[in-house]
Structure formats: C-alpha cells, structure tokens
Amino acid sequence: MAPPFSFLRRQWPALALLIASLAGGARAQQAPSQGTEVAPGFVAATQQWLDDAVARSQSASALPLRMEVSVGALDSRLRLAPCGHVEPYVPVGLRLWGRTRLGLRCTDGSVRWNVFLPVTVKAWGPAWVLRDNVVAGTVLTAADAVEAEADWAADPSPVVADPGQWVGQTASRSLAAGQPLRQSMVKPAQVFPAGAQVRVVAQGAGFEVSADAQALTPGVVGQPVRLRMDSGRMTTGVVQDGRTVRLAM
Incomplete structure (x- = not known):
C-alpha cells in the first residue's frame, strides 16, 4: 500500500481547498472553510510521490527512458469534507504510463471520500x-525513418527501437510524417501469393536437397507456409x- 501523506493532518482546511481546485469526481457532503490559503506543499508532495513511484516502476527496466510526470487538474466545483489522512494510490488495472489517474x-x-487526479507520465527515449x-x-526501407527522441508512453503500442524489426516490414495502415514507428504500425511483408511456384530446400548434416512446390497460402518471410x-x-x-x-529436418 502506498505511504500516507502524514503531514496532511496539519494542513486542513487548506488541503481541502487545494483538492477542490485540483481534483474532479463526486461532490462531497461537507464543504471546507472558505477564504483559506491553499497549501502548496500538497502539490509538491503529490508530485514527489508520483516521481518516486514512476522511478521505482522503471528501476528494473534496461530501457534508456527519460521520465516526465505532470499532475493534471480536477473539477474546480468539487467540495470535500475535512480529512485528517489522505492516502494516494494507483487504481487497480491502471499503471503510471501515458494518460492515467492517481x-x-x-x-x-x-466523511470517507475518494477522488481521482488525472496525471500524465511521459517516457522519452530513442525511436x-x-x-x-x-x-x-x-x-519500409531504412531511408523511411530517422532516429530521434519520442514519447514511448503516448500510445499503448510499444515503440520499435530496433531497425531490424521494421526495415522490410509493411505499413499496416497509412502513417504520417513525424510518427515514431510502433509495433501496431508494421507487419511482415508478403513476398509471394498463394499459388506461386517456390523452391523448397531441405538441409541436413552434410547435404542439401531442393524441389519445386506450389504455395497454398501467401508467403511472409520468417512465417510458415503450406505447400503442395x-x-x-x-x-x-x-x-x-x-x-x-x-523445410525443417
């Protein structure tokens, strides 16, 4: 469970006003006092909690990613009841990646309340x-793309960082200049159609034999194909x- 913001006990009702200006969600039953200055420490603590959580999640990764975390804004109409202990957590099914929530x-x-704060986690790396x-x-050929930095977390599909994984592949849909190549954007290229005549090679210890055959399914490099x-x-x-x-021997 995430560590609580213990200092929040000392900063209410200033915290309530700050959450009202930051967060969106269901209305609380009790409005905080008005005219109280908001506590900038809450913003800093939220940012620090997110930075630490993202750093921990990336510590086991070998990817050279530069992480950026920003806190969004909640519905300014929200009013929350005073609280002595506010606890941050990552909702089930979500992760600190791209546009998400805390x-x-x-x-x-x-009054026990629960709200969600929109956050954005960017992961800058080579693409x-x-x-x-x-x-x-x-x-696609090697001349179709140039190496640059891109936000890996901007799309659910992983970035294709190795040229060997996209050079010679086919664009699966129309793509725009400036887009970083991702796995969903490419697919293996078809090199011959069903019905094509192909040369079948079987190799063993010290020998290699070949014969002609007809492809019964389209041929894609590295993929299996049915033959007659x-x-x-x-x-x-x-x-x-x-x-x-x-053929495998």
Missing part, C-alpha cells in the same frame, strides 16, 4: 520517426525469401 482517498474523516507520409502496404509438392504430398515450411521455403 487515486486520493480519505481514511480519517467524518525511429518517419520522414514522410507512408501509404498502407508500403514496404510435385508428388502431391502436403507439407509446411518456413519462408526464407521471395522464392525459397526451407
């Missing part, structure tokens, strides 16, 4: 960014290139 719950007050617009179905040999026998191999399929 929960704030009162655990010591006449391959498209130079120009790309039409769906285009086979000249003898009529059905088999499956792995596509090596636009003409060759390799």
